[in-house]
Amino acid sequence: xxxxxxxxxxxxxxxxxxxxxxxxxxxxxxxxxxxxxxxxxxxxxxxxxxxxxxxxxxxxxxxxxxxxxxxxxxxxxxxxxxxxxxxxxxxxxxxxxxxxxxxxxxxxxxxxxxxxxxxxxxxxxxxxxxxxxxxxxxxxxxxxxxxxxxxxxxxxxxxxxxxxxxxxxxxxxxxxxxxxxxxxxxxxxxxxxxxxxxxxxxxxxxxxxxxxxxxxxxxxxxxxxxxxxxxxxxxxxxxxxxxxxxxxxxxxxxxxxxxxxxxxxxxxxxxxxxxxxxxxxxxxxxxxxxxxxxxxxxxxxxxxxxxxxxxxxxxxxxxxxxx
Amino acid sequence: xxxxxxxxxxxxxxxxxxxxxxxxxxxxxxxxxxxxxxxxxxxxxxxxxxxxxxxxxxxxxxxxxxxxxxxxxxxxxxxxxxxxxxxxxxxxxxxxxxxxxxxxxxxxxxxxxxxxxxxxxxxxxxxxxxxxxxxxxxxxxxxxxxxxxxxxxxxxxxxxxxxxxxxxxxxxxxxxxxxxxxxxxxxxxxxxxxxxxxxxxxxxxxxxxxxxxxxxxxxxxxxxxxxxxxxxxxxxxxxxxxxxxxxxxxxxxxxxxxx
Numbered sequence: 001x002x003x004x005x006x007x008x009x010x011x012x013x014x015x016x017x018x019x020x021x022x023x024x025x026x027x028x029x030x031x032x033x034x035x036x037x038x039x040x041x042x043x044x045x046x047x048x049x050x051x052x053x054x055x056x057x058x059x060x061x062x063x064x065x066x067x068x069x070x071x072x073x074x075x076x077x078x079x080x081x082x083x084x085x086x087x088x089x090x091x092x093x094x095x096x097x098x099x100x101x102x103x104x105x106x107x108x109x110x111x112x113x114x115x116x117x118x119x120x121x122x123x124x125x126x127x128x129x130x131x132x133x134x135x136x137x138x139x140x141x142x143x144x145x146x147x148x149x150x151x152x153x154x155x156x157x158x159x160x161x162x163x164x165x166x167x168x169x170x171x172x173x174x175x176x177x178x179x180x181x182x183x184x185x186x187x188x189x190x191x192x193x194x195x196x197x198x199x200x201x202x203x204x205x206x207x208x209x210x211x212x213x214x215x216x217x218x219x220x221x222x223x224x225x226x227x228x229x230x231x232x233x234x235x236x237x238x239x240x241x242x243x244x245x246x247x248x249x250x251x252x253x254x255x256x257x258x259x260x261x262x263x264x265x266x267x268x269x270x271x272x273x274x275x276x277x278x279x280x281x282x283x284x285x286x287x288x289x290x291x292x293x294x295x296x297x298x299x300x301x302x303x304x305x306x307x308x309x310x311x312x313x314x315x316x317x318x319x320x321x322x323x
Numbered sequence: 324x325x326x327x328x329x330x331x332x333x334x335x336x337x338x339x340x341x342x343x344x345x346x347x348x349x350x351x352x353x354x355x356x357x358x359x360x361x362x363x364x365x366x367x368x369x370x371x372x373x374x375x376x377x378x379x380x381x382x383x384x385x386x387x388x389x390x391x392x393x394x395x396x397x398x399x400x401x402x403x404x405x406x407x408x409x410x411x412x413x414x415x416x417x418x419x420x421x422x423x424x425x426x427x428x429x430x431x432x433x434x435x436x437x438x439x440x441x442x443x444x445x446x447x448x449x450x451x452x453x454x455x456x457x458x459x460x461x462x463x464x465x466x467x468x469x470x471x472x473x474x475x476x477x478x479x480x481x482x483x484x485x486x487x488x489x490x491x492x493x494x495x496x497x498x499x500x501x502x503x504x505x506x507x508x509x510x511x512x513x514x515x516x517x518x519x520x521x522x523x524x525x526x527x528x529x530x531x532x533x534x535x536x537x538x539x540x541x542x543x544x545x546x547x548x549x550x551x552x553x554x555x556x557x558x559x560x561x562x563x564x565x566x567x568x569x570x571x572x573x574x575x576x577x578x579x580x581x582x
Contacts, residue, residue, distance in 0.1 A: 053420045055581070078422035085420075089413030093344040094337065105333030106421040108326045134344065150417065 003030040006158055006189040007052065011061035014047050021047040023213040025061070029158075029206075034180060034190040036204035038197070038305075040313050044213040045193040046162060052191065053083050053160050065158065079107075082156030084147045086163050092136035096127055096146045099135065100153055107154045121149040125179065141172030148179055159183060161192035165199060177203050197301045197313060209308055216308040225299040228307055230257045230269040233280060236293035237265045246289050253279040265293075273298070330423045334431035338405065342439075352439060357394045358450055361386060364514075365454065376519045379545050387451040388541035389513030392533055394443050395472045396507055399479020400500055402436040403487035407496055410487065410580070419581055429484060429577065436480050437473050444472050456544065460551065464543040467555060474562035475536045481566070481573035488573075488580035512537045535561045 007029035014022040022044040029035040037045035050056040052063050054074040063070040065077045091099065100121060104114035122128045125145040130138065135146065144164070151159050164180065165173040180203060183190055194200050200207045201221045209217040209224075217224055237243050247259050247266055255276040257269040270276035273296060284291055305313050342349050365383030372382040379385040406428070409415040418428055448458065448465060458464045483500075490496045508514070510524060511533040517525045528534050539558035542551035 050416075055416055055419055075422050078420060081420070083417065083420040085413040085416050089417045091337065091341065091414060093341040098337075098340065102333050102337055103421065105329050106418065106423050108329055108422070154421075 005029070006031040006066060007035075007191065008064040008067075009048075009052075009061070010063075012048065012051060012058050012063055013060035014044075014051060014056060015059045020213055022051075022058075025210075025213075025215055027208050027215060027218055029189060029191055031157075031189050032184065032187055033205040034184055034192070034203060036200045036207040037191070037193045037210055038195070038200040038204075038207045038301075038313075039193075039210035040195055043210045045210050047213075048210070049160055049162055049191070049193050053081060054078055079154070080157045082151035082154050082159045084151035084159065084161045084164060086166060088143070090135045090138075090143050090146060093134055095132050095134055096122065096138070096149070097131045099146060099150055103150055103153045109153075117153065117155070121152055124152070124182075125149045139172075140168055141175065144168060144172065144176055145179075148176070152183070156188065158189040158191060161190065163193055163195070165194075165196065173199075195313060197305065201301045209305060211309040217304060221301055221304075224304045225301065226271065228299045228303060230271045231273050231299065232295075232297045233268040233270055233273070233277065234262070234293075234295040234297070235265040235268070235280070235284075235291055236295075238290040238292050240264065242287060242289045246284060246287055249283045249287060250280055253283065255279070327424050327427065330427040331431050331434070334418075334427055335434050338431065338435040341405070352443070354446065357390050357397065357443070357447060360393065361390045361447060361450060362454075365390075373519075377516060381455065383451065383454050384456040384545060385516075385541070386514065387447070387456050388537050388544055389508075389511075390447055390451075391444050391468060391472065391540055392475065392511075392536045393508055393513055394447060395440055395476045395536070396479060396533060397504060398436055398440040398443065399476045400483050400504060402432060402476075402480035403483030403485075404493075404496070406432060406484055407487035407490070407493050411493060425577075425581065429573070432484065433477060433480055437476055440472060440476050441469050444469060458544045459547050460543045464548075464551070467551075468540050468543055471536055471539055471555070471558055471562070474559065474566060475532065478532070478562065478566040478569035481569035485569075485573040485576035488576040507531060507533055512541075532561060532565045 005028050009025055009027050012022060012025040013020065025044075025048060037048060039045045047056065051058050051070060052065065054070050054077050057071050066080060068077045068080070070077055094102070097118060100118045101114065104118065109117065119128075122131045125148055127142065127145050127149060130142060135143065138146065148161075148164075151161070161180070165176050168176065177199070180190055180192070184205075192204070194204075204221065206218070206220050207224070208215050217227075219227070235246075237246065243261060243265060247261055250256060250266070250268060251259050253276065255271045256279075257271055259269075260267045268276070268280065270280075277296070281291075302312065342352065361383065365381075365386045368382045368386075372385070374380070374382070377385040406415065409418070415428070419425075445465075448456075448468070458468070460467070486496055486499060490499070510528045511531045512528060513533065517528055517534065520528060535554075535558045539551065539554040542554055
């Protein structure tokens with residue numbers, strides 16, 4: 001299966017003052033997907049993003065955006081991308097509309113095109129009522145919407161978002177997610193950095209987990225979770241002598257990956273709980289094996305992160321022990 | 324070329340809009356502290372200053388050239404402040420991610436700072452006029468003063484922008500700024516002619532580009548073309564060199580910061 005590639009990153013490295021921020025990074029972003037760079041602060045995801053948007057030159061390797069080199073063809077790359085920096089990249093004294101007017105000139109839009117596009121964008125991000133108020137009167141969510149409108153102004157093929165929901169309240173966050181999904185609907189490729197696991201999980205089609213400047217895992221959130229060995233079903237069995245029999249019966253069922261015996265039951269790794277759970281219960285019934293307790297646990301992205309980096313994404317918070 | 328001018332116009336208008344949004348700031352930008360130097364310092368030292376030494380009819384008329392150049396100094400050195408804030412809050416990154424010519428942002432700043440400074444210089448000359456200081460070289464002299472101010476201002480603004488792009492925080496920027504500006508003023512011929520300074524101060528003041536600028540502006544106000552022209556010729560040469568060095572340093576700092 002080959003999908004059209006929007007971004008091709010090959011052996012990318014960036015060293016600042018002898019510190020390696022990014023090392024030997026290679027990945028591809030397909031057109032029309034939401035691609036997330038997930039990692040803790042200082043992992044190298046912002047450096048990667050800055051190289052992709054031509055603000056930094058790599059010290060080794062290359063990044064191609066629709067075949068254009070991020071260094072040699074920087075100017076043409078800039079014409080095809082939109083960028084939404086982290087919050088506050090806003091001029092407090094300018095109104096929302098003036099921000100868009102300024103950017104329209106910087107993208108060399110004609111007066112007519114700008115006059116057409118700016119009201120459309122203000123409408124799209126629901127900022128029409130506040131369009132003529134100075135940005136210093138805006139709430140965090142409104143600033144973010146303006147940021148996004150600014151990023152969309154050039155009608156980009158790829159939109160880069162740096163921590164799009166950092167510091168936002170829950171409602172604004174969900175709104176921003178909706179906007180990002182709407183962009184994908186319009187055929188825009190979205191590349192975003194985030195250090196929120198739930199954001200990466202729910203919003204991104206594919207993610208690259210970055211830690212210490214290297215890619216630790218790459219794929220769709222679900223693939224990565226499944227890659228851990230599937231969901232976990234734990235059975236507590238009343239009659240201990242029947243455990244072995246039950247284990248044998250379950251091992252041959254469809255959608256079962258692995259079965260291990262525990263002190264008072266079984267731990268079963270399953271591929272698809274929809275198929276596996278009824279089959280497991282059915283097997284237990286057939287063997288008249290009474291189940292005291294069933295625990296079903298779906299691997300979270302956090303588990304993926306820990307499995308690949310050896311630590312939780314919030315490195316200052318020790319991970320709670322799962323029993 | 325059309326695109327370049329579109330960018331520069333839009334970016335310059337941004338600075339103008341920002342200034343116009345803050346009415347007080349706009350008022351105090353035009354009627355600024357330098358006027359106090361002229362009005363208070365000029366009148367305060369009227370009798371304390373030896374007019375034989377200053378070789379002028381009044382101390383305020385001697386001081387006018389100094390205050391004009393001090394205005395250029397202050398504005399120039401502060402010229403990078405807004406870019407510093409742009410850098411810190413990420414707005415600069417937003418601008419740099421657009422397909423603009425890399426120099427547009429800087430050029431817009433030069434245009435803005437130079438224009439504002441020229442207006443301020445005119446306000447100062449107008450206030451000096453009220454105190455009886457009438458430039459003997461007339462309007463052509465005033466135009467020459469503006470030209471010298473602009474040339475000096477470009478170099479200073481370049482230094483300021485280089486600092487803005489190099490410093491780690493705006494605290495550093497303002498510390499350096501505060502540290503630089505007073506010695507620049509005292510070690511120049513702004514307040515006292517070189518000949519009347521203590522030897523070591525006069526020696527140091529010779530190397531201060533501010534002194535060169537003042538020594539050209541002062542005869543334009545007090546003496547006339549015959550006296551002024553050699554100084555004007557000299558200062559233009561000095562300023563071309565000064566600007567070249569500052570612009571080179573500024574461009575390097577900019578390239579390092581922007582990549």
